Amino acid sequence: MLSDFTVNKPSDRSTRLTVPDVVECHSLPVDSRVDLVDALARPAAQQPTWGNQERAREICSALRDAPPIVTVAEVERLRRRLTAVARGRAFLLQGGDCAETFADSTEDHVRGNLRALSRMAATIAAAGGPPVVRLGRMAGQYAKPRSSETDPSGLPAYRGDMINSLVPTREAREHEPFGMIRAYLNAAAAMEYVREEVAVEPMPTYPPLRYDGAGPAASSGGLHDRHADDADLNMPEICVSHEALVLDYESAMLRLAGAGRHAKLYDLSAHFLWVGERTRQPMGAHLAFAELIANPIGLKIGPGVTPAAAAEYVERLDPSGTPGRLTLISRMGHARIRDVLPPVVERVAATGHEIVWQCDPMHGNTETSSNGYKTRYFEHIVDEVEGFFEVHRALGTYPGGLHVEITGEDVTECLGGSQNVVEADLPRRYRTACDPRLNYRQAQELASVVAGLLARETVYLADLSSGV
Numbered sequence: 001m002l003s004d005f006t007v008n009k010p011s012d013r014s015t016r017l018t019v020p021d022v023v024e025c026h027s028l029p030v031d032s033r034v035d036l037v038d039a040l041a042r043p044a045a046q047q048p049t050w051g052n053q054e055r056a057r058e059i060c061s062a063l064r065d066a067p068p069i070v071t072v073a074e075v076e077r078l079r080r081r082l083t084a085v086a087r088g089r090a091f092l093l094q095g096g097d098c099a100e101t102f103a104d105s106t107e108d109h110v111r112g113n114l115r116a117l118s119r120m121a122a123t124i125a126a127a128g129g130p131p132v133v134r135l136g137r138m139a140g141q142y143a144k145p146r147s148s149e150t151d152p153s154g155l156p157a158y159r160g161d162m163i164n165s166l167v168p169t170r171e172a173r174e175h176e177p178f179g180m181i182r183a184y185l186n187a188a189a190a191m192e193y194v195r196e197e198v199a200v201e202p203m204p205t206y207p208p209l210r211y212d213g214a215g216p217a218a219s220s221g222g223l224h225d226r227h228a229d230d231a232d233l234n235m236p237e238i239c240v241s242h243e244a245l246v247l248d249y250e251s252a253m254l255r256l257a258g259a260g261r262h263a264k265l266y267d268l269s270a271h272f273l274w275v276g277e278r279t280r281q282p283m284g285a286h287l288a289f290a291e292l293i294a295n296p297i298g299l300k301i302g303p304g305v306t307p308a309a310a311a312e313y314v315e316r317l318d319p320s321g322t323p324g325r326l327t328l329i330s331r332m333g334h335a336r337i338r339d340v341l342p343p344v345v346e347r348v349a350a351t352g353h354e355i356v357w358q359c360d361p362m363h364g365n366t367e368t369s370s371n372g373y374k375t376r377y378f379e380h381i382v383d384e385v386e387g388f389f390e391v392h393r394a395l396g397t398y399p400g401g402l403h404v405e406i407t408g409e410d411v412t413e414c415l416g417g418s419q420n421v422v423e424a425d426l427p428r429r430y431r432t433a434c435d436p437r438l439n440y441r442q443a444q445e446l447a448s449v450v451a452g453l454l455a456r457e458t459v460y461l462a463d464l465s466s467g468v
């Protein structure tokens, strides 16, 4: 029972759970059990080292019996929407905090982020773009991979509220398994709130914002090839996603659905899970875990990925050729995308798999300001998005999505945009727990840029299909 747990002081033991600890209690069929044991036995990067392993074991056991955060029916609806995205009939907009915190697990904050995302979607749709599939980076984004084990003061790095605390003391930075319970409860509450909000305000129709004169292009209405099975696109629903990072937590959220040969394993901590740039080692546990689950999944690919490696990921993560099963999230950096992405896209296209191509223009464009803040320039973010569209236009592939770190608040974390946030503004409202997010205004300006690019894209795709 979840209510049995309270925060404990960590003991001196320090390791992640053993494979039998994790797999035990799952009443899985033999095949799935063997696969899960094999996946979790592989080396896993970026894992917590729980101070109190006995407690971590008890917590995972309780989570295995807890109600899931999302339902299989919701996951399957998202999968069908992503089929439409993979086939160029919809656009995937994914966004939210870099790192959600328990302190910000408030009605105001979740509503603000939801509205920022929905308004971006409305800006794109209202400008004649395709239907937009909204996917929150929320209700579970509580764990972070880090570049360094320690922060600049020498303390263990903050790894997200699921693992430790931002408070800069050695004790607060211990890895505390109770964070998994808090993450579960906060995610469940946020997900419930998302469902209620969407029911109340299905699809806000805000007028599009204009940015620097590069406003949305004229409507190309009627150009989309709408299929009967795209019906799910019109259903007001926002699904949620996070990085599948902490394998103790993610494997505790596995649930088996269906019977016999049709049984499938879902990770019901979120609708969509992704594997990060730092944990995509081909022989590693994260990739093997992603292979096992039936959810639609994402994979971050940075500038170090080779075309052959990208094709291999696609064959492994989409073995049955299910359109939309896999989203490749490129995060190359604005200066490199035009060189690095084309051979990757060409090689993947040659596999024939119908994947979603999504652009994360945030993670390849992080830098440190002269006054010491981790930041990103809005113009670099825009440039990477433009490069992404250029590459796909040149190759005849569909630039299907955008993945961004945003908030509904008026923070000063990224530089530039029409508010002209400058370095001296950064200390004023720098609130992120990890990476800098676009504020509400910057997010809408980016949506306006994307709307303009997409409107041209849909005309282009229509020209292709009509043989013009």
Ligand SMILES: O=C[C@H](O)[C@H](O)COP(=O)(O)O
Pocket: 098, 144, 145, 146, 147, 148, 363, 434, 435
């Ligand atoms: O969000 C992504 C990563 O967790 C983040 O960029 C890592 O940041 P760091 O390089 O400061 O550890």
Ligand SMILES: C=C(OP(=O)(O)O)C(=O)O
Pocket: 098, 145, 243, 275, 276, 277, 278, 300, 331, 363
């Ligand atoms: C860690 C993240 O990104 P990446 O794996 O691309 O660095 C993230 O999106 O939170």
